[in-house]
Amino acid sequence: MGAGIMTITVDPIATLPPQPLLSRYAECSMWLARYMERIENLARIIDITETFVRSGATDGWKAIIQINADEERFFKAHRKYAAEQVISFYVIERDNPTSIAALAHAARENARSLRPFISVEMWAQLNVFTNFVRDLKANDIRPGEISTLCTKIKEECQTHTGITEGTLYRDQVSVFYNIGRYIERADQITRLIDIKYHTLLPSEAGVGSEVDISQWSALLRSAAGYHAYRRVMAGDIRPSSIIGFLLKSAAFPRSLTTNLRLLHNSLTQLRRDYRLLASSNILERVEHLSAVLESQTATQIIVSGLHEFCDWIQSELQQVQNEIAQAFWPTEPVLATPLQSLPPLEPLPAFSSQTQSQSQI
Amino acid sequence: MGNSTHKQTGPSPTASGFSASTPSEGLFSTYQNGHFFCELTNTGAPLDPRIDLLRQRLNALPLDDLRTRAAQAEQELYNLGITFTVYSDKNAIDRILPFDLVPRILTQPEWRHVEAGVKQRVKALNMFLWDIYHDQNVLKDGIIPRELVVGNSNFCPAMMGLDVPGGTYIHIDGTDLVRDETGRFLVLEDNGRTPSGVSYVIENRHTTLRVMPDIASGIDLMPVDEYGMRLQNALSEVAPEGVDNPQVVLLSPGIYNSAYFEHVFLAREMGVPLVEGRDLVTENDRVYMRTTAGLRPVHSIYRRLNDDFLDPEAFDPSSMLGVPGLVQAYRKGNVTIANAIGTGVADDKAVYAYMPRIIQYYLSEEPILSNVETHICAEPEGLAYTLANLDKLVVKPVGESGGYGLLIGPHATKEELADFSCKLKDDPANYISQPVVQLSVCPTLCETGLENRHVDLRPFAVTGKDTWVLPGGLSRVALKRGSLVVNSSQGGGSKDTWVLAS
Numbered sequence: 001m002g003a004g005i006m007t008i009t010v011d012p013i014a015t016l017p018p019q020p021l022l023s024r025y026a027e028c029s030m031w032l033a034r035y036m037e038r039i040e041n042l043a044r045i046i047d048i049t050e051t052f053v054r055s056g057a058t059d060g061w062k063a064i065i066q067i068n069a070d071e072e073r074f075f076k077a078h079r080k081y082a083a084e085q086v087i088s089f090y091v092i093e094r095d096n097p098t099s100i101a102a103l104a105h106a107a108r109e110n111a112r113s114l115r116p117f118i119s120v121e122m123w124a125q126l127n128v129f130t131n132f133v134r135d136l137k138a139n140d141i142r143p144g145e146i147s148t149l150c151t152k153i154k155e156e157c158q159t160h161t162g163i164t165e166g167t168l169y170r171d172q173v174s175v176f177y178n179i180g181r182y183i184e185r186a187d188q189i190t191r192l193i194d195i196k197y198h199t200l201l202p203s204e205a206g207v208g209s210e211v212d213i214s215q216w217s218a219l220l221r222s223a224a225g226y227h228a229y230r231r232v233m234a235g236d237i238r239p240s241s242i243i244g245f246l247l248k249s250a251a252f253p254r255s256l257t258t259n260l261r262l263l264h265n266s267l268t269q270l271r272r273d274y275r276l277l278a279s280s281n282i283l284e285r286v287e288h289l290s291a292v293l294e295s296q297t298a299t300q301i302i303v304s305g306l307h308e309f310c311d312w313i314q315s316e317l318q319q320v321q322n323e324i325a326q327a328f329w330p331t332e333p334v335l336a337t338p339l340q341s342l343p344p345l346e347p348l349p350a351f352s353s354q355t356q357s358q359s360q361i
Numbered sequence: 362m363g364n365s366t367h368k369q370t371g372p373s374p375t376a377s378g379f380s381a382s383t384p385s386e387g388l389f390s391t392y393q394n395g396h397f398f399c400e401l402t403n404t405g406a407p408l409d410p411r412i413d414l415l416r417q418r419l420n421a422l423p424l425d426d427l428r429t430r431a432a433q434a435e436q437e438l439y440n441l442g443i444t445f446t447v448y449s450d451k452n453a454i455d456r457i458l459p460f461d462l463v464p465r466i467l468t469q470p471e472w473r474h475v476e477a478g479v480k481q482r483v484k485a486l487n488m489f490l491w492d493i494y495h496d497q498n499v500l501k502d503g504i505i506p507r508e509l510v511v512g513n514s515n516f517c518p519a520m521m522g523l524d525v526p527g528g529t530y531i532h533i534d535g536t537d538l539v540r541d542e543t544g545r546f547l548v549l550e551d552n553g554r555t556p557s558g559v560s561y562v563i564e565n566r567h568t569t570l571r572v573m574p575d576i577a578s579g580i581d582l583m584p585v586d587e588y589g590m591r592l593q594n595a596l597s598e599v600a601p602e603g604v605d606n607p608q609v610v611l612l613s614p615g616i617y618n619s620a621y622f623e624h625v626f627l628a629r630e631m632g633v634p635l636v637e638g639r640d641l642v643t644e645n646d647r648v649y650m651r652t653t654a655g656l657r658p659v660h661s662i663y664r665r666l667n668d669d670f671l672d673p674e675a676f677d678p679s680s681m682l683g684v685p686g687l688v689q690a691y692r693k694g695n696v697t698i699a700n701a702i703g704t705g706v707a708d709d710k711a712v713y714a715y716m717p718r719i720i721q722y723y724l725s726e727e728p729i730l731s732n733v734e735t736h737i738c739a740e741p742e743g744l745a746y747t748l749a750n751l752d753k754l755v756v757k758p759v760g761e762s763g764g765y766g767l768l769i770g771p772h773a774t775k776e777e778l779a780d781f782s783c784k785l786k787d788d789p790a791n792y793i794s795q796p797v798v799q800l801s802v803c804p805t806l807c808e809t810g811l812e813n814r815h816v817d818l819r820p821f822a823v824t825g826k827d828t829w830v831l832p833g834g835l836s837r838v839a840l841k842r843g844s845l846v847v848n849s850s851q852g853g854g855s856k857d858t859w860v861l862a863s
Contacts, residue, residue, distance in 0.1 A: 020652035022640050112616045115442070115625040116635045124440045127455070172653060276654055328653040 018274045021172040023329035025117060028110040029173045030324070033164075033180030035107035039100050040157035041188035045195060046090060047150035048222035050143070053083065055214055061086040067194045068098055083143055091149070092136050100153065104133040119167035122160070129156045172274055178266045179324065186259035187317050189246055190310035192223055197307050216242050223254050243306065244298030256313065260290045263320075278327035282320060289316050387420035388427065389804070392811045398544040398801040400465045400816060411580050411861055412466055418576045419463065424810055430572045431462055431806055437571065443564045445619040458561060459854030461805045464569060464577075465816060465836040472583070472860045475538065475546055475820055476830045478730030481720060483534050483822045486553055486707045488723040490530040494520045494703065504722050505715045506739070506790075509759075513712070515705030517668065519675060523692060525701050526599040527826050532699035533592070533663070534822040535559075535835075538730065540801035547733045547798065549817065551716070553708040554700060555665050558835040558855075559821045560626040563588060565857040581862035583832035588821070589630020592663070595825030596631075599697050600661040607660035609633045610650060612641070614666055614682050624665050631663075638666075643686030646693045661697045668702050711759030714793045733798055739790040747794040748785065751778050754794040756785070771797060800845055803856065805838055815839045816856065817847050833858035 045064055053060040062081040065074050070089075073096060078085040093099045097106075108130040115123060133153070140149060161181075168174045196219050216237060220226040229245050249255040264286045270276040271283070293313075301309050384390050394403060401416060402408075419427075435457060438444070444455035467475070492499050493510050500507040510516060535556025537549040563585050570577055593609060600607030613624035615637045628635035640650050641659065649656035664671065670680040675688035690696045706712060712719075714735045720728045736743035736754075747754060756768040768781045785792055802813035820834035836856040837847035847853040 020634075020650070020654055020657045022634055022636060023651045023653055024637070024640055026653045109616065112621070115622075116628045120441055123442050127442055128440060176653075270653075274654070329651070 019171065021176075025114060025173060026176040027325070027329045028113045029117070029176040030180035030183075032107055032110040032114060033177045034184040035103045035110065036157055036160050037181055037184035037188065039103050039107070040154055041184075041192070042090060042098075042100055042103070043150040043153040043157070044222045045192060046087060047147055047154075048192075048218050049195065050083075050146055050150075051218045051222075052215055055218075057215065063195050064090065067191050070096070070098055073098075084141075087141050087143075087146055088138065091141050092138070101133050101136070104130040114173070117169070117173045119163070121167055122163045125156075125159055125163055129160070132156070172270070175266050175269050175274070176328075179263060182259040182263040182266065183317055183321060185254055186256050186263065187314055189223065189254050189256050189259070190313045192219065193243060193246055194307060194310045197310075212239075213237055220245075225249075225252055225254065228252060240297075240299045240302055243302060247293065247298060247301070257290065257293055260286060260293065264290070276328070282323045282327065285316070285320055285323065289313070289320075384420050388422060388424060388811050389416060389420045391809070392804050392813070394802050394813045396542060397799055397813060397815070398540050398542050399813065400540075400801055400803040401463070402804070403544070409468055409861065412468075415464070415466070415576065415580065419804075419811075422576075427462070427806055431460075434460055434462055434568050434572045438564070438568060441564075442622060443560070444622055446617070446621060459840060460565060460568060461814075461838055461840075461854050461856050462569060462573060463804050463806060463811065464857040464859045465803045465818075466859045466861065467833065468861050469863060471546075472832060474729065475818075475834075476832075478546070478548075478728070479534070479536050479820050479822050479830050480828045481724065481726065481729050482536060482548070482551065482716070483531060483824055483828050485716070485720040485723050486534070486551065487528060487530050487824070489719050490701070490704060490707050491525075491528050492723075493706065495522065499719065499722060502722070504718055505712065509709075509711050509715075510706060513706045513709055515668075515703065515709060517703030517706075519688060519692065520701070520703040524694075526601065526697055529599055529699075529824050529826075530701040530704050531707070532595055532599065532701075532824050534824070535819045536730075536822070538818045538820065538834075539733070539798055540818075542799045542801075544801065546730055546818075548713075548716070548730050549733055549798075550710075551708040551713065552819070553704040554667065556819070556821065557620045557623055557665075558819060558837075559588060559831065560623040561855050562821070562831065562833060562835050562858065563630075564626070565855060569857040580859070583860040583862050585831060585833060588823070588831050589627060589632070591823050591829050591831075592627065593631040593633065595823050595829075596661045596663055596697070596699055598825030599699065601694055601697060604660045608650075608658060609661040609663065610636045610641075610659050612636055612638070612662050612664040612666055612684075614638075614670070618665075620665065627663070633663075638670075638681070638683045641684040641687070643684060643690050646686070646690045646695055648684065648687060648690050648696045659696060661699065663699050668705065671698070671702065709759075710757060710793070714759070733795050736794045738785060738792040738794065743794070744785070744789045747792070748782060750794075751782060751785075753796060755797055756781065756792055756794045758791050759793055769797070798845075800839075803836070803838060805840070805856075807840075807842070812842065814842070815845050815847065818858065832860040 045067075049060045049064055059081075061083055064086060065071055065081065074086075074089055077093070077095070078089060089096055089099065091100050094101045094105070096102060108126055111118060111123060111126050136149075139145075164177065168177060196215065216239060217226060220229050220242060223246060225245065228249075228251070229242065232249075232251075233241055233245065245252060245255070247256045250257055250261070252258060264283060267279045267283050267286065270279045296304075383392070389402075392402075401412065438457040438460060439455065442455065444457050446455050489499060493516070497507075499505055500510060531553040533556060535552035535558065537552065538546050539549050540546055566582075566585050596609045597607050600609070609631065610633055611624055611628040611631065613621060613628075613635055615621065618624070624635055634640075634650065636650055636659075642649050642651065642656065644656070648659045648662070650659050666682055669677045670682045672683045672685060672687040672689075673680050674685045676683075687696070687698075688702070691698050691702070713732065714737050717728045717732055720726060736747050738744045738747050738756075747756060750770075751768070752770045752773070754768075754770045756770070758766045766784075768777070770778070773781070800815040800817065803816045804811040805814040807814070816836050816838045818834050818836055821831045823829050823831070836858045838854050838856055839845060839847045839852065840854050841852045844852065
């Protein structure tokens with residue numbers, strides 16, 4: 001480095017004030033992400049339930065209905081918790097708003113609104129995927145086919161995620177998209193845990209048995225966490241360790257703690273990069289959620305009620321969602337304060353880069 | 362007589378003057394253009410070597426190959442979502458506008474003629490609109506009957522005295538052209554409200570180059586890609602004065618509108634927000650959009666919404682699509698609306714008949730593009746001609762009644778003709794008559810191979826301070842044998858329109 005003189009060349013595009021984003025697009029972007037994540041997780045849940053049932057959990061199909069609190073709607077159209085009926089309810093029945101078919105339709109309609117922002121690739125893949133889902137018939141969801149189908153749906157969702165990562169322009173649209181993804185992942189991991197809890201509840205005797213262990217492994221697999229878990233936890237297959245991993249692993253992409261952290265980052269980005277100060281209050285709620293999670297061990301959470309904990313997380317995330325809506329797509333909007341142009345860049349003190357690199361070690 | 366006399370203008374090959382030799386084998390060996398003007402094989406002698414090259418390349422393709430490419434093109438349009446959407450109860454069904462991959466070609470001289478004609482027409486239309494919403498000299502001078510204009514349902518009294526920026530009312534114009542059996546271009550209709558279809562012009566080009574790169578290779582074409590940039594510039598130019606960096610938006614009725622794809626396309630090409638009525642609010646006679654950071658000012662609105670839906674306070678109070686207070690903000694000069702409100706009066710059927718005279722009146726020029734020969738029955742000569750030739754003419758009622766009460770002479774029975782004569786004599790001012798135009802044809806992939814199908818042409822003109830015409834335009838093709846109806850709702854498709862670059 002020269003004698004304390006630093007020249008900073010700034011690309012003109014970097015100094016442009018952030019472009020305003022229509023509220024409606026922020027909303028659509030968030031929901032597109034949520035629906036796609038929800039579809040993927042639903043496919044995971046159906047897949048694992050099928051595994052549970054095959055390995056002897058008699059109440060497996062009932063549990064899905066329960067964790068989604070869909071009893072009332074389910075019994076309008078069906079009489080019993082039979083595999084075919086539950087799968088049909090959650091995969092192809094468009095009348096059920098929580099079915100994959102309905103969610104895919106909703107995802108596409110949000111994407112349709114977002115088309116000015118999303119790449120042709122992203123739209124084309126969604127289009128092909130939703131058409132595929134729309135055309136599924138009863139024959140395609142027979143018990144023998146369901147695992148293959150779930151894999152296909154998961155893969156399509158992951159393709160969507162990949163194309164989004166690779167093509168979505170990193171402006172507010174993508175921040176809101178990420179917020180949606182993290183809220184949904186945080187919510188869904190608690191539902192995945194809850195489904196095991198529900199399945200176990202009727203026969204506590206099964207805890208620690210062969211069947212139980214294989215079910216916990218299946219749960220990890222369905223969250224794509226089995227190998228990572230094995231690598232860090234080796235032979236420890238205690239339920240509390242697995243729950244601890246799913247809730248609190250800072251490195252596992254679907255854990256609650258990871259998603260709360262990423263959610264916090266995205267909300268911070270709105271405040272910092274786009275000067276959307278309304279995200280401050282929401283940040284506080286997320287911080288509180290994280291604090292509650294970090295202050296307890298998995299065993300403590302289980303002892304004081306895992307199901308209740310999951311419920312509480314879900315309702316807090318709902319609050320986060322509501323507050324985001326109120327802040328960024330309110331029914332009664334107010335005049336914006338004019339955007340201040342960015343303060344002129346000042347040369348960084350010479351030592352700062354060192355401090356930064358140290359702090360990152 | 363009405364404006365039934367016209368000069369032959371522009372390139373004027375005759376049907377017998379040239380006909381490309383029919384190859385003995387290949388796709389063109391069975392192709393015949395009958396007594397129609399063919400856009401590909403009969404486009405002026407001698408045949409441009411590039412057109413001949415294209416024809417040879419197409420001719421050498423096995424039919425299966427062409428079909429495979431056509432299927433690829435359709436699949437691609439579908440997957441890319443270049444579609445219009447039909448909504449039923451629960452389903453959103455995306456349909457593509459059928460695409461025929463044999464391009465329609467215009468030579469430079471042909472295009473320069475069309476371009477000059479369209480510019481002239483747009484200029485006259487804008488001057489006409491300024492006049493009828495200000496001093497109304499054209500009415501005082503008796504060029505066009507006053508009642509036809511001020512009594513027209515599309516005449517908008519709220520526009521009286523409003524000075525629109527740059528004097529531009531029709532910022533985006535689509536002129537529907539056809540070619541008769543001699544290849545002469547004729548104006549069938551003006552579209553001065555919210556003409557659609559421009560997205561297909563650009564997407565069709567992309568599709569052609571993707572599925573037929575070998576066919577198009579080495580043939581230099583005028584580009585179509587700058588449309589969005591031109592439009593954005595034009596809309597910025599006509600923003601209210603004193604705004605440095607105007608915010609342009611595209612106002613769409615929303616995802617349920619069948620042209621939603623085009624709205625998305627244009628917003629993207631222009632780089633401006635695509636808004637719906639619910640995204641906009643007015644405060645103190647200014648227009649704002651709702652953003653994540655609160656309300657932000659909007660200065661120029663390209664609306665794809667009809668006048669009636671723009672503002673429930675000014676027009677249809679039951680419409681949920683528009684923006685309450687928009688017209689008031691517009692009248693205060695705080696926002697520009699493109700196209701202006703009340704342009705519908707200028708593309709009305711009845712006013713169309715007077716366009717040659719309107720051009721004469723404002724520009725002291727002969728029309729470069731003729732109307733389809735039109736007889737105005739309000740005038741004694743026109744009425745006499747119409748009555749004498751009723752069995753050969755299409756007679757259209759003017760004004761509000763639109764498509765109702767139309768007579769197609771060649772298809773009518775003796776009784777019908779007699780009945781219609783009476784109606785005509787009772788109320789001659791309500792009618793115009795035109796000959797049946799034999800539309801030009803273009804080779805089109807059909808069941809049996811290449812067959813002739815009728816086409817029209819809609820060039821798009823963008824006007825801010827000046828007028829620019831997108832090279833080419835939308836070529837619509839009637840896919841049914843013998844049909845003259847090119848509308849997509851009735852079995853129409855579209856073609857890529859090439860303008861040779863030199």
